[in-house]
Amino acid sequence: MTKNNLLIVAAVIVIAAMSFWAGLNFQKAQYNDVCLDLGGGQNPGQHPICVVEQQNAALWLGPIRITQNDVIELEIQHGEDGQSQVRLELTPEIANPLAAFTEQSIGKNMDIRIGGQLVNSVQIASAIQGTSFILALSDGRAEKLKTLLSPDSN
Helix, strand or coil, X not given: CCHXXXXXXXXXXXXXXXXXXXXXXXXXHHCCCCCCCCCCCCCHHHCCCXXXXXXXXXXXXXXXXXCHHHEEEEEEEECCCCCEEEEEEECHHHHHHHHHHHHHCCCCEEEEEECCEEEEEEECCCCCCCCEEEEEECHHHHHHHHHHHCCCCC
């Protein structure tokens, strides 16, 4: 390449970079608030008020998020060995995706998270069918799950 060709390529790259930067700043100027503004107008100190749904107030079975609204009934039982068992009955709206996920994931691992904390990783032996199933948990984790998901703990 000749010196003129290199200068042209460099100029095109600089112009493209500057155009990209200018486009980002234009978009930023058009979009006044990054978060939902609850106060109307600008917030003190130019800080936006952000409303974020609490993701930790849930039971995660793999990618399926189960919240208080998805639970019809939650009951803590004790097995013959004294281990806490949480019997959950879910709405069909969340039970059906859970059944489909577990059916497609037989033989794979599934993480179980309570309140954002990993409590177990199990291998899926068979699909969860129906709206009711049992989770074996420690006493403390069973109580935490009850606190997070019980329909009557508003």
